[in-house]
Amino acid sequence: MKSLVFILGVYFIFSLNSCSQDFKKLDNTELDKIKLQIAQNFAVNYLTKLREGSFYEFHDEAIDALKSQLTEQNQKLIYHQLSDKFGDFKSLEYAETWIQGNNNSILIFRFKSNFEKSKKKLEVRVVLNESGKIAGFWIKPWSDMLK
Amino acid sequence: MKINYLYAPFTRIAGLKSLLIGLIGLFITAYLAFLTGTHLNGLLNLDFAKDADFVFYLLENLINWVSISVFLFLSGLLLSKSRIRIIDIFGTSVLSRLPLIIAPLIRSFPFLQSFVFQSWKMYLIIVFYLVSVIWTIILLFNGFRISCNLKNERLIISFIISILFSEIVTRMVIYLLIFKT
Numbered sequence: 001m002k003s004l005v006f007i008l009g010v011y012f013i014f015s016l017n018s019c020s021q022d023f024k025k026l027d028n029t030e031l032d033k034i035k036l037q038i039a040q041n042f043a044v045n046y047l048t049k050l051r052e053g054s055f056y057e058f059h060d061e062a063i064d065a066l067k068s069q070l071t072e073q074n075q076k077l078i079y080h081q082l083s084d085k086f087g088d089f090k091s092l093e094y095a096e097t098w099i100q101g102n103n104n105s106i107l108i109f110r111f112k113s114n115f116e117k118s119k120k121k122l123e124v125r126v127v128l129n130e131s132g133k134i135a136g137f138w139i140k141p142w143s144d145m146l147k
Numbered sequence: 148m149k150i151n152y153l154y155a156p157f158t159r160i161a162g163l164k165s166l167l168i169g170l171i172g173l174f175i176t177a178y179l180a181f182l183t184g185t186h187l188n189g190l191l192n193l194d195f196a197k198d199a200d201f202v203f204y205l206l207e208n209l210i211n212w213v214s215i216s217v218f219l220f221l222s223g224l225l226l227s228k229s230r231i232r233i234i235d236i237f238g239t240s241v242l243s244r245l246p247l248i249i250a251p252l253i254r255s256f257p258f259l260q261s262f263v264f265q266s267w268k269m270y271l272i273i274v275f276y277l278v279s280v281i282w283t284i285i286l287l288f289n290g291f292r293i294s295c296n297l298k299n300e301r302l303i304i305s306f307i308i309s310i311l312f313s314e315i316v317t318r319m320v321i322y323l324l325i326f327k328t
Contacts, residue, residue, distance in 0.1 A: 023263045086326075096261060112198065117326050121198040144184050144195040147264040 023108075023146060026097045032107070039109040039126035040094060042134055047089040047113070047124070050079040062134035070137070082139060087116030092124050098146055105130035112142055154282070155289040157239050166234060169241030172248065173212060177205040179251035183260070187211070187247055189317045190283065190310065193276050195254070207321055208244070214316040215287065216240040218309035223295035226305055231295055239290025246282040249275050284310070 038061070046056040055072040083089075092113035100106040107128040112121040120141065127136030152159070160168065180187055181204040184197030188207045216237045223231040253259060253275045262268035291297070291306055 025261060119199055119203055119325050120196070142196045142198040144197060144261045145264045145269060146261070 023098050023100050026099060031097055035107055035128055035132060036094065036097065036109060038132065039107075039128060039134070040092075040111065043092060043111055043113075043124045043126050043137075046075075046137070047079075047092070050075060051083075051089045060133075063129065066134060066137065078139075082115070086118040086122060090114040090116055095123075095142075106135070108136075108146070110146075113139070154285045155293075156242070156286075157290050157293045160242065161293070162232070162234050162238055164238070165242040166238035169238060169244065172245045173208050173241055174205070176244065176248040176251060177201070177208045179248060179255065180204040180208070183251045183254035185251040185254050187250070188321050189314045190215075190280055191314055192318070193250060193273070195272070203324070206324060207317075208247075210320050210324075211313065211317045212237075212241050212244060214313040214320070215310065218313045218316075219287075219291050219295075219306070222305035222309050223291070223297070226301045227295040227297050229296040235294040236291070239294055240287060243283050243286035243290055246279040246286070249279040 042061060049056045055075045056070070058067045058070070090113075092111040095110045095112045097110070098108040100108060109126045109128070111124040111126070113124045115122060123138070123140050123142040125136065125138040125140075126134060129135040157165065176187070178201065179185070181199075181201040184195055186192075186194035186196060186204065186207060188194060189211055219240060220231065220233055220236045223236065250272060253272055259268055259272060287310070288306055291309075292302055295302075297305065
């Protein structure tokens, strides 16, 4: 009976682990500084343009699906909702990078950002695909857990 | 006898002594929470985020302690026939929070600093947190029982209601704190 409980326990732990083994956090030594710069520049430019009442004009740095979602109207609407709750964007700083996928092709850059009215930092997340194009962009409350 | 000391120390430590020891513990817990990004925003809520200043983590702990103490004190005033000393309620409540240091302490291991949602690391921290919360609730209950001299249904129902109300108040106050006015 005890060994059965032990086996089930080990299986449970391995099952939990398998949910998350697609992701790996990168050390600073493993970091691609050029890709980090691309992600950071995009995030800063995007939020700065919107803070100034303008919008971010995409070129060929992002995938089409993202470009079609983040139209001028959507960008302004999302930023308006964000600034209503948290205030205007102030700054952001690099926090960490994760890789996802079997061949480690997807890079997840996480930045901590300051907004005027919020005492807590928000996460700005930029995802680069295998060809180095921006494939995802999120702004949400910071968590030490990668969700 | 020693095991009894772990869940009912208030026959030996009470009043000003428990208040002072508890406050030192609360400050250490808050500091560790700040270093590790462990938000103890209420007894029944745990968040992992290095996203605020030390003062914020300290306030989370203070607000929860004060709101639990106030509700327990009010319950005691309403239901107990004995004379209740406010310092006993506040002292036993703050001392009861000592086990809450476990979660931030566990998170000080580097491999538990950041992790993936639903990973074994997350569940490991939650297991330790649940142990610390159960321990804290047992301590709070025993402190309340001794400080207010309540028994049976009155004791149990008033304790549960006080904890629930304090959770609601804690969440509301912390939510207001997040946004600068």
